[in-house]
Amino acid sequence: MLNVQEIGRRAKLASRQVQGLSIEKRNQLLELLASNVSQQQDVIIQANALDLAKASELTEPMKNRLTLSEDVLADIQVSLRELAELKDPLAAPYPEWTHPTGFKIVKKTVPLGVLAMVYEARPNVTVDAAALAIKSGNAVILRGGKEAIQSNIALVQVMRSVLKEAGYDENIIQLIEDTSHDSVNELLHLREYVDVLIPRGSARFIDFVVQNATVPVIETGAGNTHIFVDESADFDQAIKVIVNAKTQKPSVCNAAEKLLIHESIAADFLPRIADALIQKGVELRGDEAAVAIDGRLKQATDEDWDTEYNDLIMGVRVVADLDEAIDWINAHTTHHSETILSKQAENVAAFMNQIDAAVLYQNVSSRFTDGFEFGFGAEIGISTQKLHAxxxxxxxxxxxxxxxxxxEGQVRG
Amino acid sequence: MLNVQEIGRRAKLASRQVQGLSIEKRNQLLELLASNVSQQQDVIIQANALDLAKASELTEPMKNRLTLSEDVLADIQVSLRELAELKDPLAAPYPEWTHPTGFKIVKKTVPLGVLAMVYEARPNVTVDAAALAIKSGNAVILRGGKEAIQSNIALVQVMRSVLKEAGYDENIIQLIEDTSHDSVNELLHLREYVDVLIPRGSARFIDFVVQNATVPVIETGAGNTHIFVDESADFDQAIKVIVNAKTQKPSVCNAAEKLLIHESIAADFLPRIADALIQKGVELRGDEAAVAIDGRLKQATDEDWDTEYNDLIMGVRVVADLDEAIDWINAHTTHHSETILSKQAENVAAFMNQIDAAVLYQNVSSRFTDGFEFGFGAEIGISTQKLHAxxxxxxxxxxxxxxxxxxEGQVRG
Structure with a gap:
């Protein structure tokens, strides 16, 4: 097993090759990856079976995410071919201009160099991340979770053999097979070789990365996502949006977690939205005012207000007005997606201007915070930081x- | 003296006000800053005299940088008025598009929020950083060096009184008066309040910040800057460019530090460039091959090749070819500015594609790596990282x- 330092050194060398490949060659590699995943399907499924055999302690949803069935592999091939169709992110024309002394400055778009992805039990991320790296001209270091190690080894083997057969450096794609915490820790400090590290996983894991990494990190994912129901909200529309944002896929970061209701409508609206959510199996946890209005709500604790449940649970508060809603959200937001349900343009503008989050919604479900839904054709993750992305x-x-x-020899005077 | 935590809390609150100011109001503030610096000139110069009185152990160039004379203050006013003339960095129009279900997505440009600047003895940075923050709609926390503390207190006082008189929150601009290391350390971990920290100072200080900060950092400045003289270089032009890059202002990060010469021209070219540099007072330190060609060169040590001298010293090496030059530079670059002197388009392209640096030059002095020279009208610093800037x-x-x-109520299906 190679050490992390050596993997980093090889990735940096390989990055010089992949950054020079034309878009035709990069897309060709993606096509070859798709056909080799298909050809090597049995090998991959066998390796996956070894992981599944050890997964007895995992929950059913976790087992689902770990499973590489024929259908999942077919989806992966479709994604690879769709990625090949996408526009080159490095494509010219580049902005250029001339200095008064006559030299030309070109602002060129180039790959970052070496990406590192640290993630948990989903082996499809292995192919996804490697494919995004190739499309954008980067080398990649993958560090998946121990639950998926056999699947990851098989998938990376398939992808590296494609690179080798096409005459390229296999180290454009590398897997850290050491699934101990030590290997993550080393990766977090590999400043000489890693240009960006993107962690995917629990809020706690991402926080660990941000607190400890000296390599550049793009923080992703944590979503303690609020919906504020303003006085002027259309009740039927509000119920539709809240139910979708909370229940359509509760396990993900863009699902709603907290509901704030303007006090002037709380007595009317809260029982109606509670009916709809309870019918969908949602457990509601309220502040005192909310519990007083609807006795079906449990009393929330202080911890609730900063918890991303990723489950069919929702915190509910009654707020005095828009300003209280804005202040509350700014104090508890994870800067991901925040929603106002309102017909008042002025209130919507105040909400959007004053809340510090990546995406602000008026009368739309926050479930749309997604690279594909936004029309980007791909998604690396959802950044909750402000620098770079x-x-x-x-x-x-x-x-x-x-x-x-x-x-032509210009010097500064 | 306020503690750093409280300064952070106040800055975050104040950032909500400054981010909402129209460009007219932001520019008006810059004009008021300029006129108040002029009106309060005597107070500022008196405070500066207190700092200068304690500066006996500083070198002459450091004393110069610390001095706030009438001329320096007049320059500051000119800069403030020029900044007011610049285009609004937050200006519409913003990209916008419509989702298939009919909702509109607007990608808006907004301020980062709270900037923190940590810098050393130059009090003009105090005004500069505060003015850039206001122009871009940000609040700012300033942490200058102890050598300039009285000057900084006076300047910040003048700027805060402008904010107060104009009816705004003074805490848009704050100074950390505690000049101990502890205050920097606290600032490096103020994730709740600081959106970006920009360090300015020695390579060692910036490295300390990068290794220790948990707040987002933009790394600036270190420049172990190389010039490669290729076989095809025009000797007269090369001498002009090298002398300018090395000697026009040797103390700054875009000054050249190392010279690599293609071995096929080294015997002819090295004595000529050595004549020109030695005449300008430059001490030359060579590898064995360079010393063998020109006995006026001292023998360089291993440490030389990674040292940014910021002085009239230059390291000189003979390299076998372009590839060796590229590999050498990639192993020793600080990713700032790298130069090739060559007439061969193919070699220039290889050099620029394969070297990992912010700015690559063909036949131009690296002294042009500068926000004003690049036509940006302002300069926050020179980023040597790849994310964000x-x-x-x-x-x-x-x-x-x-x-x-x-x-209008869209939900995800």
Missing amino acids: RGPMGLEALTTIKYEVFG | RGPMGLEALTTIKYEVFG
């Missing part, structure tokens, strides 16, 4: 710029 | 984006 990230989040200057 | 940073480096979504 914010909100759903498309391929351009994996690029940077470089200035190229062409002159 | 790279190379000379204009005002847009102090902004981020936010998605605003407007709909």
Whole structure:
């Protein structure tokens, strides 16, 4: 098993090759990946069976995410071919201009270099991340969870053999097979080789990465997502949006977690939305005012207000007005997606201007915070930070710029 | 003296006010800053005299940087008025598009929120950073060096009184008066309040910040800057460019530090460039091959090749070819500015594609790596990282984006 340092060194070397490949060659590699995943289907499914055999302690949804069935592999092939169809994120034309002394400055889009992805039990991320890296001209270091290690080894083997057969450096794609915490820790400090690390996983894991990494990180994912129901909200529309945002896929980061209701409508609206949510199996936890209005709500604890449940649970509060809603959300937001249900343009503008989050919604379900839904054709993750990338990230989040200057002996006076 | 935590809390609150100011009001504030610096000139110069009185152990160039004379203050006023003339970095129009279900997505440019600047003895940075923050709609926390503390207190006092008289929150601009290491350390971990920290100072200080900060950082400045003289270089032009890059202002990050010469021209070219540099007072330190060609060169040590001298010293190496030059530079670059002197387009392209730096030059002095020279009208610093901003940073480096979504009850199916 290679050590992390050596994997980093090889990735940096390989990054010089992949950054120079034309878009035709990068897309060709994606097509080859798709056909090899198909050809090697049995090998991959056998490796996956080894992981599943050890997964007895995992929950049913976790087992589902771990499983590589024929259907899942077929979906992966479709994604690879769709990615090949996407526009080159490195494509010219680049902005260029001329300095008064006559030299030309070109602001070129270039790959970041070496990406590192640290993630948990989903082996489809292995192919996804490698494919996004190739499309954007980057080398990638993958560090998946121990639950999926046999699947990841098989998938990376298939992808590296494609690179080798096509005459490229296999180390454009590498897997860290050491699934101990030590290997993550080493990766977090590999400043010489890693240009960006993108963690995917629980809020706690991402916080660990942000607190400890010295390599550049793009923080993703945690979503303690609020919906504020303003005085002027259309009740039927509000119920439809809240039920969708909370229940359509409760396990993900763009699902709603908290509901704030303007006090002037709370007595009318709260029992109606509670009916709809309880019917969908949602457990409601309220502040005192909410519990007083509807006795079906349990009393929330302080901890609730900062918890991302990722489950059929929702916290409910009654707020005095828009300002209280804004202040509350700014104090508890994870800067992901926040929603106002309102017909008042002025209130909507105040909400959007004053709340510090990547995506602000008026009368739309926050479940749309997603790279594909936003029209980017791909999704690297959802950034909850402000530098470099914010909100759903498309391929351009994996690029940077470089200035190229062409002159004839100009000097500074 | 306020503690750093409380300064952070106040800055975050104040950031909500400054982010909402129209460009007219932000520019008006810059004009008021300029006129108040002029009116309060005597107070500022008196405070500066207190700092200068304690500066006996500083070198002459450091004393110069610390001094706030009438001329320096006049320059500051000119800069403030020029900044007021610049285009609004937050200005519409913003990209917008419509989702298939009919809701509208607007990608808006917004301020980062709270900037923190940590810097050393130059009090003009105090006004500069505060003015850039206001122009871009951000609040700012300033932490200058102890050598300039009285000057900084006076300057910040003048700026805060402008804010107060104009009816705004003074805490849009705050100074950390505690000049101990503890205050920097606290600031590096103020994740709740600081949106970006920009360090300015020695390579060692910036490295300390990068290794220790948990707040987002933009790494700036270190420049172990190389010039490669290719076989095809025009000797006269090369001498002009090298002398300018090395000697026009040797103390700054875009000054050249290392010279690599293609071995096929080294015997002819090295004595000529050595004549020119030695005449300008430059000490030359060579590898064995370079010393063998020209005995005036001292023998370089291993440490030389990774040292940014910021002085009239230059390291000189003979390299076998372009590839060796590229590999050498990639192993020793600080990713700032790298130069090739060559007439061969193919070699220039290889150099620019394969070297991992913010700015790549062909036949131009690297002294042009600068926000004003690049036409940005302002300079926050020179980023040597790849995320968010790279190379000379204009005002847009102090902004981020936010998605605003407007709909009529759309839900995800």
